[in-house]
Amino acid sequence: MASPTVENYLKALYALANEDDEVNISDLSIHLKVSKPTVNSMVKTLNQQDWVNYERYKPIVLTRKGRKAAALILRKHRLTEMYLVEKMGFGWEEVHEIAEQIEHVKAPALFDRMDKLMDFPKVDPHGSPIPDKDGNIIDQNYKKLSECKVGDQVVLLALTHSSKDFLEFLDSREISLKLELEIKAIEPFDSSMLISYYNHPSETLSQKVCDRLLVQKS
Amino acid sequence: MASPTVENYLKALYALANEDDEVNISDLSIHLKVSKPTVNSMVKTLNQQDWVNYERYKPIVLTRKGRKAAALILRKHRLTEMYLVEKMGFGWEEVHEIAEQIEHVKAPALFDRMDKLMDFPKVDPHGSPIPDKDGNIIDQNYKKLSECKVGDQVVLLALTHSSKDFLEFLDSREISLKLELEIKAIEPFDSSMLISYYNHPSETLSQKVCDRLLVQKS
């Protein structure tokens, strides 16, 4: 089986492939906070072990095997996050660091049990989909709030990024998943939005924030 | 902080010191399933980092720092085992392997939360005491069943060993903690015991089994 280090490379490759479409050595180096030569030599190893396809100076691409492995680690991560929130009472901003560690635990029964105790949740506490046991993931075709128009009434269903800072910002405005909100106005100068929701008749959100909120028309 | 490997050495030293009183290189080598030279070099490192006191050809002794660290790992292990049984419905024979991994997770909040959700349990699913947050452990002065006399009425409160095989054996006889039992007879030839308990008017337990059952007069 893959070491935690290898698992982290696979996870990073999987995540980066969904942002940019071509993943290179530098991207991984920044994301994993290791030097480029380190990534270079590790990627050669991953290639030999059929986790990725790689040729010198070319982008790095996960193999089918690598993609499945990455999705199953993500499954463990997201099940854990959801369990920590749902069953242990942690806040959505506290669970990432803990799940980063527990995702490497080799004990299928543990994650199956979490899954069952939560009645097979489909998303994690940040609205991201939980891959199934085969590593398949449902594509949520949500829209960014920043792409909506004045007058739109939408429900917040997921976040594109879940940094602690961002989550604490949302907490401070009482913004959580399932929140229904309406776009009152869009400031042409900086694309910030004036929105209204339960107990908050008028809040301003910067474009950066609106870019990270995924919504659906309600 | 200590690596998982170092943590496993400390845990082994702590456990072995409670069985034999002098712990040597060979003991550790067998217990940790690594070669003696490996232990030898690791113990030198542990000595330099003040986890143990060690001089060539002498027994290995945990320092105060090492003993506290070991007890805190044991605390995480036992809290996890209890949580898995109490809150997640695992059997007492399933939890050791999972706890072996989770005990290395660096997330005090996780273990504090388990502790709180279980209302601060004092023992794990096998009756072993859970060290407190300072690494102090209460000494249970239980007696081995094998040391009891015919006619004694006792409660089973803990086990000295918790291998999967042994736990499955106990399950097969419907023997669990808190069970009240009476010693009907002791076979002089092999010291096996004839005992009686709820729904089992007469079961025979070998001396090996009776040695591993810790009881108190009821």
Next chain:
DNA sequence: ATATAGTGTTAGATTAGTCTAACAAAATTC
């Protein structure tokens, strides 16, 4: 009290994962 068995040590090698320094290739910009 010496032979033997058990225990401990040294030396040297290996693997995984990391680094820096220096250079090479590719991409971008002027």
Next chain:
DNA sequence: GAATTTTGTTAGACTAATCTAACACTATAT
């Protein structure tokens, strides 16, 4: 298209944790 910046590679070294082979010390037993 030449210069510059970014990206990638090679070479060489380091640390943690492990191994085997060979030898040394200690304890046990006749």
